[in-house]
Amino acid sequence: DSERLMYEETGRILREHGYERYEISNYAKPGYACRHNCGYWQREDYLGLGIGAASLVDNVRFQNGRDLDRYLEAPLGCREGVQSLSVTEQMEEFVFLGLRMIRGISPLAFERTFGVSMEKVYGPVIERNRKDGLLYFREDEDTKERRLALTERGLDLSNYCMAQFLLS
Numbered sequence: 001d002s003e004r005l006m007y008e009e010t011g012r013i014l015r016e017h018g019y020e021r022y023e024i025s026n027y028a029k030p031g032y033a034c035r036h037n038c039g040y041w042q043r044e045d046y047l048g049l050g051i052g053a054a055s056l057v058d059n060v061r062f063q064n065g066r067d068l069d070r071y072l073e074a075p076l077g078c079r080e081g082v083q084s085l086s087v088t089e090q091m092e093e094f095v096f097l098g099l100r101m102i103r104g105i106s107p108l109a110f111e112r113t114f115g116v117s118m119e120k121v122y123g124p125v126i127e128r129n130r131k132d133g134l135l136y137f138r139e140d141e142d143t144k145e146r147r148l149a150l151t152e153r154g155l156d157l158s159n160y161c162m163a164q165f166l167l168s
Helices: 002-016 035-041 068-073 087-098 107-114 118-131 152-156 158-163
Strands: 020-023 026-028 054-057 060-064 079-084 135-139 146-150
Touching: 002 020, 002 026, 020 035, 035 087, 087 107, 087 118, 087 158, 107 118, 107 146, 118 135, 146 152, 152 158
Parallel strands: none
Antiparallel strands: 020 026, 054 060, 060 079, 135 146
């Protein structure tokens, strides 16, 4: 209970000082959201440089090894855990990473990316979580686009909600 009260009080104080919640666990002043984190949640490609750095490039996830000598000798030859993401895994990530963003995810972008409607793939999951008060459709203030987002209650139960979007 104490932890929950601290969490709520922190949010209240940040809002009072002009910070907006843009992601499940982050606030920023308008226009200053962390582009690095937003890129992760929107599945943008990123290239990690250095030992142990992780990357996602063209739907292939990999990590550089942690042996410095080996890395210096052949930086491109020490990749570990190379994983080509299946379309199913890409869909899962699109939804559960995108739902971390307060603005939510675009059903239109899902359909453009995967060639199938989000409702066709996830209709029952979306409807169940809407009825449970965890998800809602909202209109994006800037683009006027319909987006699926977590409610306040959904933010509190985000892991439970997002786990339901795993297809495999």
